[in-house]
Amino acid sequence: MTRSEAPPRSPSADRPISIAILAMGGQGGGVLADWIVTMAEAQGFVAQSTSVPGVAQRTGATIYYVEMLADRGAGQPVLALMPTPGDVDVVIAAEFMEAGRAIQRGLVTPDRTTLIASTHRSYAVGEKEKPGDGIGDPGAVMEASGIAAGRIIAFDMEALAVKAGSVVSAALFGALAAAEVLPFPRDAFEAAIRAGGKGVEASLRAFADAYARARQHLPAPVTRTPPKTLPALPETLGHPELDRLVARIRGGFPAGAHALLMAGVRKLVDYQDLAYAGAYLDRMEDLLRRDAAAGGEARDFAFTREAAKYLAVALAYDDVIRVADLKTRGSRFARVRGEVGIRDGQLLYTTEFMHPRMEEVIGTLPAGIGRWFEARPAVTARLDRFVNRGRRVRTGTISWFLALYAVAGMKRMRLRTLRHEREMRHVAAWLDRAAAMLGRNYDLAVEVVACRRLVKGYSDTHARGEAKFDKVLSALPLLAHRGDGADWLRRLRQAALLDEEGVNLDGALKTVATLES
């Protein structure tokens, strides 16, 4: 046994500075920790960093921890290997939900902690795999930060870093410098980046931008979803027939529905033509009459507003003509160039991944012929063998472009196709069902309209959507008489969007079945 030889002395009150970095694999959390250690050592501090990389390197969430203490010659300090909840000076979160995780772990406390977080989101698989909208609310993290953190420096450091050609770690380092929580001057930070030796210029740019941005103390509001664009009704669109449609909206509908109706008209003119958009307004006028008759005015015509949205979406169903049209547009070519970041002298070709089946072919045929094929499954099956396969469509080549261009040109025949007939039948049944409910249970009628959200996608996805739609509405007889019927239908719809197989929906339906009448 050795004995520590140091003479008895009164305990030192020195405390190390502690920094926890929460990041995901690939975000440069290790680089950031290395910079902090390098800087601290260069500034005469003893610094220690630890991490638990392991499999977390593979995209998982992980934590790096740094402690540092001025080297006063008082001996080698004993530094901890992990953060103690309630005892952390700086928490750096490389993504906004990771800031939430730090708070949950108790690492952020108002008496001690400066929280430096990038407000950008990198969605977890659990969020993005939902058939509906499974994105978590960053507002909750912002609210919790207000409770937990002594100080908050939060803005989108990812976007800033990318703009500077760097990664988020450099921007976080800049925000750390600007926070002035470490006893080092700015040039010490920059020296650490230079000492790292990799991507130095870009890192320094991101560092400087983040430093400047952090010192402006600007609020950085976070929202789960960006606001929807709902412009007011325009005076004129510079096209007499369009203006006629606008005039119909202005003159015939309550103001609250104007923006959505305008969006609907835009979508349908683009989808088909002016007449089609006109027919949409015809239907809407009819729905508005029924809405008004059911006392809709008192409810701000909620039914009409909801119908304006979902009818437009339903009328602009996704078919092969639409896909071919969208894929061959000049504007689309330009957009892809922008997204991919084509530079001068470079060429771009896109390959589309399509898988047409005989169903899609039949749907695009005139209704009578389509039915003829459907009545002959053997013929259809034989043809399907030639049709049903993955096609790599090279849209930038003349032959493929011509093929798609021709399909897009079939727009003129669209309203006579079997698919159109089917879609319109579905729309009619849906709207009749919703409107019929108006007199009995207004709120429920509005929710019936909104259930159309479940019908989306192509092929099997579309079929599954329709099946869920039917399943959700199968609860209507149980709900029609209930004051809270609308709430229950909304819950059913939400449940239907939680998983692909409809497990949650089945559970919710069972609950509805047990409701006391």
Add this chain to the structure above:
Amino acid sequence: MAERSFAREVEDLKLGEGETFRGEGILAITKALLQSGVGYVGGYQGAPISHLMDVLADAEDVLDELGVHFENSASEAAAAAMLSASVMYPIRGAVTFKATVGTNVASDALANLASGGVTGGALVIVGEDYGEGSSIMQERSHAFAMKSQIWLLDPRPNLESIVKAVEDGFGLSEASNTPVMLQVRIRTCHVHGRFVAKDNRRPSFTLREALENPRRDTNRIVLPPASFLHEKEKVEKRWPAAVEFIKSRKLNERFGPDQGEVGIILQGGMYNNAMRALQLLGLADVYGGTAVPLYVLNVAYPLIDDELAEFCAGKKSVLMVEEGQPEFIEQSLAHILRKRGIDTRIVGKDVLPMAGEYTTAVLLKGVREFVLAHAPRLLGNQSPLPDPSPVLDDPKVKALADVVPARPAGFCTGCPERPIFAAMKLVEKDLGPHHVAADIGCHLFSILPPFNIGATTMGYGLGPASASAFNVEAAKRPISIMGDGGFWHNGLSTSVGNAVYNKHDGVILIVDNHYSAATGGQDIPSSRAENGRRKTNNGIVDAVKGIGVKWVRQIDRTYDVGRMRDTLQEALTTAEKGPKVIVASSECMLNRQRRVKPLVAKAVKEGRRVVRERFGVDEDVCTGDHACIRLSGCPSLSVKHLDDPLRDDPVAAIDNSCVGCGNCGEVAEAAVLCPSFYRADVIVNPTGFDRILARVRDAVIGFLQRRRDARRIVFPA
């Protein structure tokens, strides 16, 4: 070639006497081996000790110069068996692997080694994968040390202490003719710190000398009657020798006052966090001063009874800080004190949790409880302790539980294993769910969303073996999965050979990504890269056929989801009996990017024609169902909300991290999802012919587009 280059760190291995080494714990151990005159090093990669293997692989010239033999062992068993070079010859050898999984695999060799004993120092460095960040079952290496009587070092987690432990370990091993295990925890392996280096030492006795002057002694071989003698020798000679060495070299340490009402006995590895707990309680300072006497077990096994007795004598009570369970040390301590009639009260797992990592927060709570109960006066005027509970109890903070998503590790962007599991999902839709026996490796991420495939894991290379009971008549066949790493580790014989011999009728899917990818991209026998030091390019298919499999399919591009699906379907439905082996091969994308990126950059710079691929989503075409994500989970395939008031659900979106692997498009095509995906081929430095062709195409396509646009009714922006 590992995914990380240690070229810079190799320079640190050359540091000489008096120079300061700054860096990671695991690299400090590597340097310590060279300073100790080690003659050979082997091991099997795995967190947290992969870097030890990787840096040595990059340091072959340093090793050659010193005359040190380094080997990437085929498994931990191979590594442990390598230590037999130290049985008869005075050569120091070290092997490393992760614990306890590595120790499990190595235990046959370790037990034999420990029975016969060693002449040269034999060091087993185990990376203790326990607590946060661990990827394995939570067990203790301590049990292995005890059962085979291998001494266990658990040094304080600072670089100086662990470097000293390496040197002491060799000495202890030689003094007691016993192999020594050096345990380092995850964070200690990755701790950044410093120590003062010494010169590297050449081995005093070389492998070559041994080969040219062979020695043998049947008494060292585990066969009766020697094996009975070994056991006696262990307790009668080697143990006392070890105790004497540990005592005389003062391997265990005492801190704080000589006397005290209470004291704390702790494993070396617990020291730093325990000190922080004491500091927060006002009982210690950051420079190691402590008001409570501490006895630090840098040697966790064997215990030095006299030292423990002396430490406890005169104290009212002691706290035993021992991470992990069962509490072997605490039990021994009770035994030692009882035998000697010392009635010091032992406190341990009653104030500290029986299971789980001893974080500073856990230690703070336990130590406080101990001191409050047994020496409350020590605490004096208690300063407030760090306490996050007011924050955590706030409803706004509690609300985070519904918002903050779980973020487990998963397949990387562009991972070639993703399409394999996408194909399995498609097969599941056609043929229903199957029993899937999983294995160890990156492919085990299949058990998580979005794939949710895989029922059990039984160990490295044991996937197919773990399905062996399911060899009965049934309407469905079992599927088992194994990586190329597991295959060479022991899967070839234990899993495939076993299936052939027992006429197993299941499907064996071997995921071949050309590396031991999960542990950092080390080469393995079937790696496709040329490796000057190793023999690579040994085909898995050849090996499988060689062992007797008749039905073998090789898929050399896993991204071909349709083919993957059809092959799986064939394997599950074919009338042919016996194991159906599918070898699904594509290079690990992480390593591929590391390999290819510089080549592409160079080609672009030199003006050569390069086609860059990435994927995109046409947001007007996407309907926001996310079926593609449920068949992918790729980090670069995410979602985004649109400002279109008619759209509720976010649409799929691909960010700039896309590496153009093709999975999205293949899946959309094979699963008949939707036509939203496109692949963008960017031709950098196009040839003259490219440019002419593009001009012609643009002219025709542009004409048609303008023609149709002219008829389109356009809304003003």
